[in-house]
Amino acid sequence: MKKLISIFVLLVSFAFTSNSYSKTEIHWWYGNSGFLGDVIIEIANRFNDSQDEYMVIPTGKGSYEDNMAATIAAFRAGDQPHYSQVYDAGAAIMVAQVKNGVVIGFEEMAEKYGISVDADNYIPGIKNFYADGDGKMIGVPFNSSTCLMYANMDILNEVGIEEVPKTYEEFEGMAQKILDAGYIPLLQSHSPWIWTENFFSRHNLLMTDGNNGYDDVPTTTLFADTEAFVYHWTKVKEWYEKGYYGYKGRAWGDNQAPFTNGEAAFWFGSAASFGGMKGVLPNFTTNPIPYWDSVTGGKEYPTFIGGAANWILNGHTEEEYKGLAKFIEFMGSPEMDLYYHNMTGYAAVTKGGIELAETINFYRASPYHKAVGDQLGLEGSTIPGGYRAGNWPQIREVIYENVEPMLNGDISVEKALGNMDKGAAKLLKQFAKTL
Amino acid sequence: MKKVQFKSYYSQYFFLAPQLLILLIFLYWPIIQTFKDAFTMQDAFGFGSQFAGFDNFLFVFSDPSYFTAFKFTIIYSFVITLITGSIGLLLAVQANKVLHGKNVYKTLLIWPYAIAPAVVGVMANYFFSERYGLLHHLFNNMWGFNWYEDVFDAYIYVIIAGSWKQISANFIFFLAGLQAIQKTVIEASIIDCKSNIRRFWTITFPLLMPTTFFLIIINITYAFFDTFGIIDTTTIGAPGSETKTLVYKAYIDGFKGLDLGSAGAQSIMMMIIVLFITIFQFRYIEGKIHYN
Numbered sequence: 001m002k003k004l005i006s007i008f009v010l011l012v013s014f015a016f017t018s019n020s021y022s023k024t025e026i027h028w029w030y031g032n033s034g035f036l037g038d039v040i041i042e043i044a045n046r047f048n049d050s051q052d053e054y055m056v057i058p059t060g061k062g063s064y065e066d067n068m069a070a071t072i073a074a075f076r077a078g079d080q081p082h083y084s085q086v087y088d089a090g091a092a093i094m095v096a097q098v099k100n101g102v103v104i105g106f107e108e109m110a111e112k113y114g115i116s117v118d119a120d121n122y123i124p125g126i127k128n129f130y131a132d133g134d135g136k137m138i139g140v141p142f143n144s145s146t147c148l149m150y151a152n153m154d155i156l157n158e159v160g161i162e163e164v165p166k167t168y169e170e171f172e173g174m175a176q177k178i179l180d181a182g183y184i185p186l187l188q189s190h191s192p193w194i195w196t197e198n199f200f201s202r203h204n205l206l207m208t209d210g211n212n213g214y215d216d217v218p219t220t221t222l223f224a225d226t227e228a229f230v231y232h233w234t235k236v237k238e239w240y241e242k243g244y245y246g247y248k249g250r251a252w253g254d255n256q257a258p259f260t261n262g263e264a265a266f267w268f269g270s271a272a273s274f275g276g277m278k279g280v281l282p283n284f285t286t287n288p289i290p291y292w293d294s295v296t297g298g299k300e301y302p303t304f305i306g307g308a309a310n311w312i313l314n315g316h317t318e319e320e321y322k323g324l325a326k327f328i329e330f331m332g333s334p335e336m337d338l339y340y341h342n343m344t345g346y347a348a349v350t351k352g353g354i355e356l357a358e359t360i361n362f363y364r365a366s367p368y369h370k371a372v373g374d375q376l377g378l379e380g381s382t383i384p385g386g387y388r389a390g391n392w393p394q395i396r397e398v399i400y401e402n403v404e405p406m407l408n409g410d411i412s413v414e415k416a417l418g419n420m421d422k423g424a425a426k427l428l429k430q431f432a433k434t435l
Numbered sequence: 436m437k438k439v440q441f442k443s444y445y446s447q448y449f450f451l452a453p454q455l456l457i458l459l460i461f462l463y464w465p466i467i468q469t470f471k472d473a474f475t476m477q478d479a480f481g482f483g484s485q486f487a488g489f490d491n492f493l494f495v496f497s498d499p500s501y502f503t504a505f506k507f508t509i510i511y512s513f514v515i516t517l518i519t520g521s522i523g524l525l526l527a528v529q530a531n532k533v534l535h536g537k538n539v540y541k542t543l544l545i546w547p548y549a550i551a552p553a554v555v556g557v558m559a560n561y562f563f564s565e566r567y568g569l570l571h572h573l574f575n576n577m578w579g580f581n582w583y584e585d586v587f588d589a590y591i592y593v594i595i596a597g598s599w600k601q602i603s604a605n606f607i608f609f610l611a612g613l614q615a616i617q618k619t620v621i622e623a624s625i626i627d628c629k630s631n632i633r634r635f636w637t638i639t640f641p642l643l644m645p646t647t648f649f650l651i652i653i654n655i656t657y658a659f660f661d662t663f664g665i666i667d668t669t670t671i672g673a674p675g676s677e678t679k680t681l682v683y684k685a686y687i688d689g690f691k692g693l694d695l696g697s698a699g700a701q702s703i704m705m706m707i708i709v710l711f712i713t714i715f716q717f718r719y720i721e722g723k724i725h726y727n
Contacts, residue, residue: 065690065691068693069690069691072479072480072693075480076480076481093478093479093693096478097478097480097482100478100480100483102480102482247584248565248583249582249583249670249673250671250673251671257566258566391692391693393691393692393693394687394688394691394692394694397687397691397692400673401500401672401675401676402675404583404584404673404674404675405674405675407584408584408585408674410675423498423500426494426497426498427692430476430696430697431478433476433487434477434478434482434483435478435483
């Protein structure tokens with residue numbers, strides 16, 4: 001009995017202690033892991049240390065896809081977090097959910113709870129990517145990357161190449177030299193993202209009808225109908241056969257590994273990949289992704305924003321949203337923006353962050369960080385800064401499914417791109433039915 | 436001794452209730468939900484839900500990669516059943532003969548059964564890694580192995596990954612089956628026939644038929660459903676969609692693609708397929724087997 005009483009006393013005292021420290025909890029779910037996940041936890045810790053009313057609890061759910069599926073499942077079960085990180089391919093789905101009361105748009109939130117960070121404080125390209133048809137920013141820009149070209153300068157020096165290629169024509173001209181020296185000239189980690197979506201943006205071409213889905217709900221992709229795109233993949237296939245381009249399956253890391261190990265001259269990856277390479281590969285640079293000179297006539301266009309945004313989910317108390325507003329303000333401050341930019345290689349997303357970087361001469365100390373802003377900041381594009389196409393995660397799958405038989409020669413380039421269009425059109429139609 | 440009997444008629448329901456409740460919650464409720472999903476069109480968050488008739492099924496049938504997955508699943512379950520069954524039987528027969536250190540063999544052969552499919556997949560990943568994989572190098576020296584783009588090579592990869600662990604399951608059951616055969620029958624057959632091999636095929640193997648039949652069902656079910664973790668940690672369905680099983684495709688469409696309607700329709704198709712396979716087996720194969 002004595003034991004029971006003492007346990008009871010202990011439990012009660014625990015209950016009171018936790019009570020006296022109780023803060024309003026804000027749940028933030030994310031889809032990054034490894035180093036990037038650690039940085040997210042660090043951000044939450046910094047916020048929690050900066051004040052004592054609210055507590056942000058970050059929870060990693062695995063990959064982007066995993067987190068999105070988990071968030072949706074949680075919402076359907078009425079147990080959703082306050083804030084969730086959803087990636088570029090899911091943006092159309094999330095923006096469409098404002099009308100159903102699943103997502104609270106950033107601007108609505110800012111108005112209601114007085115967030116001092118204004119939507120216009122985010123750089124336009126990034127702001128527009130996560131905005132609805134009227135230009136109202138819905139998702140809160142967070143980890144914004146784009147695809148970049150990494151170059152192993154030791155290999156280039158060894159074979160006597162002085163400048164990294166700006167165009168695919170230049171790359172083609174030097175590939176044989178690299179191959180002869182025993183290296184893989186080129187690898188890339190994401191065929192749908194780098195060589196499909198961003199092929200179109202880099203060359204100022206529309207990827208779907210309905211003005212990339214910004215004007216009308218898209219019904220088809222324009223893969224096979226875009227001459228430049230057919231040309232590009234015809235070339236890629238040729239390179240693959242000659243050994244200029246090495247395909248190592250769908251896994252991001254398998255394509256990156258040979259480059260990180262110094263076996264490949266160029267690798268296309270994300271701006272955020274540099275963290276894992278720094279200190280491993282001695283002499284590398286980050287550069288804008290090449291373009292076909294013959295397609296753009298020498299002009300360069302910006303690529304789409306990749307990565308993810310954070311989305312505010314409905315169904316919580318006023319007090320919790322006040323805390324979330326504070327957290328959004330905290331993350332939107334120039335210091336935090338630059339901290340995140342510096343740690344991860346993701347782009348600085350606020351004007352304040354970019355100004356701060358310039359003031360402290362950040363890019364002179366860390367030139368790796370410069371390419372992402374340069375490429376995203378290019379002007380002159382006539383296409384929208386993104387695409388609003390539903391079922392995009394599955395369309396990416398369709399792209400992968402056709403790239404492989406194309407590379408191994410089972411189907412022709414025209415046939416593969418035609419299959420992609422057919423598969424995508426079906427998925428777009430399916431999505432349109434749920435709107 | 437006095438027989439214990441419950442007076443109330445209803446008490447049986449009381450004792451059955453926990454089991455029934457578990458079945459209801461974890462089996463019947465999801466099945467009902469699956470039917471609901473399969474016949475409705477809805478967005479990822481469950482809004483805009485409307486009755487869709489057979490639209491989801493038509494959508495699935497108009498997808499060429501569904502038939503690729505169907506084809507692969509059939510080939511995969513057939514090959515896995517054959518490989519795991521025959522190797523399991525061979526090992527069981529050999530282990531049954533061993534006199535010294537019998538238990539060591541047995542234990543070592545049973546161990547892999549305890550490993551989760553996803554872990555097996557990760558291990559296979561090492562063996563087939565282009566960078567440091569032993570099997571990758573072996574096969575590459577033999578014929579230029581490249582599972583990233585070659586369908587046949589990818590088949591080899593997932594078949595080896597999928598079979599390894601299941602051989603243990605087959606081993607256990609065959610060994611138990613062998614030990615259940617009466618010594619007298621074996622001894623009588625030794626007097627009648629000198630050939631080991633003939634004795635095995637005419638006496639031992641027919642007596643193992645019930646076990647074999649059971650294992651065929653188990654192996655097919657395994658290849659259909661449990662290899663999910665293996666596919667997800669090895670080829671993720673590549674190249675193209677050539678190594679996607681039906682379950683894996685339903686998962687990709689439902690959880691990664693967030694299309695519950697299509698995933699629901701695929702699940703129902705899978706239910707029908709399994710139903711047919713099972714009926715076929717019980718009707719046409721079991722009739723030929725003699726249980727003692």
